[in-house]
Structures are given as structure tokens and as C-alpha cells.
Amino acid sequence: MNTSDWLALVKPLLENKVIWLVVGIMLLNYIYKIITFFIERNKNYELKDIDQMTGEKFEHYFANVLRKSDYKKVKVTQYQGDQGIDVLAQKENRKIGYQCKRYKKNVGNKAVQEAHAGKSFYDLEDVYVVTNSYFTKSAKELAHKTGVYLIDRDELYKLIRDITN
Numbered sequence: 001m002n003t004s005d006w007l008a009l010v011k012p013l014l015e016n017k018v019i020w021l022v023v024g025i026m027l028l029n030y031i032y033k034i035i036t037f038f039i040e041r042n043k044n045y046e047l048k049d050i051d052q053m054t055g056e057k058f059e060h061y062f063a064n065v066l067r068k069s070d071y072k073k074v075k076v077t078q079y080q081g082d083q084g085i086d087v088l089a090q091k092e093n094r095k096i097g098y099q100c101k102r103y104k105k106n107v108g109n110k111a112v113q114e115a116h117a118g119k120s121f122y123d124l125e126d127v128y129v130v131t132n133s134y135f136t137k138s139a140k141e142l143a144h145k146t147g148v149y150l151i152d153r154d155e156l157y158k159l160i161r162d163i164t165n
Contacts, residue, residue, distance in 0.1 A: 044164045047157055050102065050132045058102035059086045062130060068163040071096075084118030085127070097124045101131040108136045116146045130156060 013019055050058060056079050066074045071089040085097035099115040101107045107129065115127040129135075129143070130151040143150050151159070 045160070047132060047153065047160075050156075051104075053102055055100070055102045058132070059100045062098065062100050063087045063089075065159055065163060066098075069159065082118075083121040084114030084116070085122055085124070088122060088124075094125045095123065097122055097127045099127070099129045101129060101133070103131055103133040106134045106136045106139075107131045108139050109142050112139050112142045112146065112148050112150075115148045119148075132156060 045053075045061060050061065053061065059076050059079070063074050063076045066087065066089045071091050074087065074089045076087055077083075077085055084099055086100040087098040089096050089098070097115065097118050099111050099118065101111050111129045111131075115129050118124070119127040126149065127147075128149040128151055129139075132153055134152045135143070135150050140150065142148070
């Protein structure tokens, strides 16, 4: 097939206004998603805003907090089946994992257990559980024994404040 044959095949498509309309809509949708991504990435939320987020949105927000705090290779894992780690990051060549919990109640042992399991699964040096809430006494005890670090509402506030100032 030569060039003129290809042009003969493509010409009706290029002259079809419906196809151009569909291509235009797809392009506008793609541009909208890019703009939304960058707006969200640079938006500064307060704790009251975080309290209203979904768990998945909180994971993405926290990943952006890490990016603004000079972490490298920040990646949000898949939402389901994440093996106990929601966000992976590197700082000073240390591989770090975060289990994010956007809760209304205090966070218990399960989140610490998930983070601890994720440490082995992802071969991480450090793991954290971060929440917009606080931790139960039992979760604090388990974290201490397993080497899981905890970031509660007050620590999260400090992290957010540090990147917005």
C-alpha cells in the first residue's frame, strides 16, 4: 500500500466532523485532568479539610506533602491490595513506607500490623502510620515493639505547617 492509498483511506475520517468533535472532547478532558492534578498537588489543606477527605484522597494528599518535603520517588500504591503500605518514598537513600489512615476515631493495632507486614513485603528500612486522628494506647505499644513510627494529628499538623511556611 502506498501513500496515496493511505490518504484515500484516511481522508473521509479527517473530513468527518463527529470524529473531530470526539477528539476535541477527549483532548479537553485530558487537559482538565492534568490541570486538576497540578491544582490538587499544590493545594494547601487544613486539618478540617483532611477530615472530610476520602481515604484514597488522603493517601494522595499525604504523598504530595512528602514531595514538598524533599522526599524522592514518592509513589501511591494501588488502593486495594496494597500489602499494608499506601505510600512509598525515599529520603537520603532510605526506602520508607506509609500506611495512611483518615479516621474519625483513634487508630488501633490493625494499622500498625499492616505497616509492619508491609515493611517486609516492600523491603523497607522504615515504616510509618500516619493519621488525621490519634492512636490507641495498644497501637502505641505495638508500634514501639515493632519499630513502626506513628504520626498522629498533631505531628501531621506540624508537617503541613512546615511545608506551607
